[in-house]
Amino acid sequence: MKKQVHVVGAIIENENKEIFCALRGSDMSLANYWEFPGGKIESGETPEKALVREIKEEFNCVIEVDKKVEDTTYEYEEVVVRLETYKATLVQGQPVALEHAEVRWVPREEIEKLNFAPADIPAVKKISRNQ
């Protein structure tokens, strides 16, 4: 059976209705795909707690997690990913890319132009439709 991973992603929006997007580096799995920043939920963690921890670890800032946007399961060649995405806002600091190749604040209606990881597409579509 394929490895199953349960991941959370943050859709962080600023006051200009721009979304924070992160590009995975060429040394990461799913290399060169854009994603909503986040990562794997550790055992005993709530999705919200995992998101706050991952964003602090990878971008050195603090977010507040808001409502859930999407819950998608996507089967990649080697792994099955369940990705839950949540709206979030920055409450402390500005995100800096500690592990990613690039980060960008992208106007909500333009995020569909980025090459997002396949598991993210349902959330990308929802967000760009203004939901």
Ligand SMILES: Nc1nc2c([nH]c(=O)n2[C@H]2C[C@H](O)[C@@H](COP(=O)(O)OP(=O)(O)OP(=O)(O)O)O2)c(=O)[nH]1
């Ligand atoms: N953080 C995040 N991961 C995503 C998204 N979409 C998506 O398919 N993934 C996948 C990529 C990874 O396989 C996994 C997240 O893992 P991670 O970012 O915490 O860890 P990682 O790169 O070290 O993963 P791995 O190579 O060790 O398996 O979920 C997304 O929007 N955000």
